[in-house]
Amino acid sequence: MDIKKNGSRSSTVGSPDYFPGAVRMDPAIEAPEPARIRSVVVTFEPGARTAWHTHPLGQSLIVLSGRGLAQSWDGPV
Numbered sequence: 806m807d808i809k810k811n812g813s814r815s816s817t818v819g820s821p822d823y824f825p826g827a828v829r830m831d832p833a834i835e836a837p838e839p840a841r842i843r844s845v846v847v848t849f850e851p852g853a854r855t856a857w858h859t860h861p862l863g864q865s866l867i868v869l870s871g872r873g874l875a876q877s878w879d880g881p882v
Contacts, residue, residue: 826853
């Protein structure tokens with residue numbers, strides 16, 4: 806078991822290549838190999854967004870506050 810204290814890991818700024826606008830990323834889960842799970846709490850300032858991208862193994866989005874838009878390839882917003 807690896808226990809991390811709240812606030813013990815630094816936030817990072819989202820790369821402008823992937824996140825146009827002001828975005829802060831806070832790590833939540835970083836499992837060691839061979840696990841393939843990672844969880845990040847991403848905070849978007851008004852007007853910020855994520856660039857179009859894919860997740861071949863899937864993705865789960867959990868909205869903690871606010872609201873936003875999401876879309877699947879060729880699907881409705």
